[in-house]
Amino acid sequence: MFTGRRWSVRLRLTLIAVSMTVVSGIALIAIATFSVHDLAGSFKTEEAAGAALQSVHLAKRGRLPPVVPPGKTDGMQLLNAKGEIIASTPNLVGAPRMANFAPPATGVRQDREVCDIPRYPGRCMDVVAFRIYQDEGDWILYAAAGPVPWHVHPELFALVIGASLAIMAVTAAGTYRTVTSALVPVKAIGRELEEITATDIGRRVPVPVARDEIRELAETINQTLDRLEAAAxxxxxxxxxxxxxxxxxxxxxxxxxxxxxxxxxxxxxxxxxxxxxxxxxxxxxxxxxxxxxxxxDSGVPARHERIDLGALVGDELDRRERSVPIDRDLKPGVAIIGNRIRLARLLTNLMDNAERHAVSQVSVRVNLDGGTAVMEVSDDGAGIAPAQRELVFQRFTRLDASRNRDAGGTGLGLPIAREIARTHGGLLRLEDSTRGARFVLRIPLHPGPGGVPHPPSPDP
The missing domain is CATH 1.10.287.130 (Signal transduction histidine kinase, dimerisation/phosphotransfer (DHp) domain)
Structure with a gap:
């Protein structure tokens, strides 16, 4: 199935590249052909004009014969002041005048396209007219240049078509080879992913050497596998x-x-x-x-509301059956957004832990720190070593030194408390204290109407 998709992508990209090359080639051929056609037409007209100027030179000296060599024209006629044809090329001998226009009185040359000339039926010719000043009146010399074919020249057109086809072939081959090379690591990644199972999640996909998007994809997949392995x-x-x-x-x-x-x-x-x-x-x-x-863990949303953290903590402490004295310092008006039931569970878990380890007293504080609400629960027990402060937040973890005293715990209270803090955009961690353990919860304050935290109520 993966191989089929690979071929499909490879062919599709190759066809797209070739199609774009074909369209571009046709456009370039058309532009080049039209440009060369115009240049060739202009060049042929100028050649006819050059041959006509030679005849003008001879006519001014009275040396132009009645039958003029055509030179690089398709035909010439010389008319005297009376409009009589006095000289022409062999192919126009006895033919009527090819055109009826003349250069303006102030000019000596005029070009015009003339169609259906008697000796050139069904064709349009570029005719160049020259005025020759004579004593008895002005003479007119006409020189005709035939139309240039649309392809200009068969050999030139064949050369352009052949070059375009060669470019298309090179583009197709290069695109096919490039896409094939690019998909080799993709195939390796897909093959490795197909072989990874739930029981062999430690394997990783190969990372290409080239620093490109496929390497980024492989690194992202490996990072995802790292997270999946950790979660598993x-x-x-x-x-x-x-x-x-x-x-x-x-x-x-x-x-x-x-x-x-x-x-x-x-x-x-x-x-x-x-x-x-x-x-x-x-x-x-x-x-x-x-x-x-x-x-x-499921991320089920809970109903959140504006809560006075100090009042919530006070109410929960008043309802609690105390096993040790509780020293409280609760600042009023510390407003946060949260779920009352979950925050009460967080406090209960911290208090259960503190009372199990306290010697004579538990302290609870609610205060402000900038734009953050801070709640502290401290005990005067043996404390927790800095190296084990994160360990206590792992599920079903009980420190060896406290297993006998903590037999009533489930090993889930502190992990639950940290998860509740996380769902409120806060952080729960152990911080330094002079004695015992000090758990500190930090939660953003409830923003006021202007987007800033509500100021706390003044101390009574």
Missing amino acids: EQQRRFTSDASHDLRSPLAAMRVQVEEALHYPDDVDWKAKTRAMLGSLDRLQAIVSDLLVLAEL
Whole structure:
């Protein structure tokens, strides 16, 4: 199928090039032929005029014979002052005068096209008339030049046609060869793409040496394959981690159920139920987070509205059950555009993480930084090493030092928080702090009517 398309493109481009050459060649042949035809006609008329001037010279000296040699004319006639023909070329002996016009009284030459001359029926001749001043009156000498064929000369026309055909052949061969050479890397790229499968996505298409559009295409395809490979690898890791995390509570519940079935008389059903409810809660949390991530990854748009970030954070903190004291500093009037439910989920995930790692206190700040709204959630725990700050935003990631304390987490809270920040055009990252971990969210302010952020409300 690919080969058929390649041939089709090659032939199509060759035919286009040849067609353009044919059209251009025909136009050039026509222009050249008409130009040469006009030049040849003018040249032939001037040759006739030159031969006539020789006869004028002889007539002025009275040496012109009655029968004049034609020279480079198709015929000449000399008329005296009475209009009588006193000399002519052999082919016009006894013929009537060939023309009835004469040069103006103030001139000696006039050219005119005359048709249907008696000795040249059905033809139009270029006739040159000369006035010869004599004592008894002016004489008139006519010299005729026949028409030039439309092709001027058979050999010249054949030469022009042959050169045009040669140019067309060279153009067709050159275009065909050039397009063929250009499509060789395209064929290699297509062959490699056909062999790449989901299980062999690490392969890349060959990049041509020439720095042209095909090289750019190959590089773009390889960049796309890089992204697909990264996405596939991320998906595999996500699936593996999700399977592992889902298997843990299911395995725990299965052990508890099997233990109850084997030793029904020794089972404390209330304790067993509470243990199974804990496993179910963890399973439900993982499934809930997976659904949220699936929704965020799918790019499903959410309803956005103008939100006072400080007020939203305050309301969520007031409703929250606190496990450690919370120090808050919330600047009012920091307006952004966003989805209230998703932003509340972002804050909840950050607070859950901070409370799990805090020793005695969690701090929450909402402020401004230029045209950006800034929210900070900090704890006074052990903190996170700079080399691991991006690692915590990977899905199902738990740092080894905190696995025992973070057993209740799903490993999806921080990745979900970062995805929510991204869908709001913002950025969530870990920044330096004197103690513990400091998560900083930056979101563009809500633009005012003039295209600038709304100014914050004054501090009370």
